Amino acid sequence: MNYTGVREAEVVVVGAGQAGLAAAFHLRWVGYEPDRDFVVLDHAPRPGGAWQFSAGPP
Numbered sequence: 001m002n003y004t005g006v007r008e009a010e011v012v013v014v015g016a017g018q019a020g021l022a023a024a025f026h027l028r029w030v031g032y033e034p035d036r037d038f039v040v041l042d043h044a045p046r047p048g049g050a051w052q053f054s055a056g057p058p
């Protein structure tokens with residue numbers, strides 16, 4: 001975070017569903033540090049995307 005209160009990151013992943021979490025995994029895999037080099041943003045209160053609304057196994 002800089003003096004204006006604005007966070008800076010090299011990569012911003014929008015959405016913490018399957019696609020966003022997979023992107024974050026691979027960024028981490030190639031050496032990007034979470035919260036320093038990249039952030040994952042989601043307007044939902046929790047990660048998981050559509051799957052968090054699944055009814056689960058029958």
Ligand SMILES: Cc1cc2nc3c(=O)[nH]c(=O)nc-3n(C[C@H](O)[C@H](O)[C@H](O)COP(=O)(O)OP(=O)(O)OC[C@H]3O[C@@H](n4cnc5c(N)ncnc54)[C@H](O)[C@@H]3O)c2cc1C
Nearest residue numbers: 014015016017018019020041042043044049050051053054
């Ligand atoms: C009930 C249900 C059951 C399913 N079951 C299966 C299954 O059995 N097998 C299968 O292969 N697929 C299944 N699917 C489909 C699978 O869930 C989707 O294909 C998958 O979730 C898509 O992942 P995604 O990351 O692209 O999108 P999403 O999972 O939709 O994630 C997108 C994320 O981005 C966030 N977002 C969107 N716009 C913004 C924005 N402007 N700013 C910030 N955040 C934002 C959302 O809040 C969300 O968290 C199912 C889907 C549902 C709804």
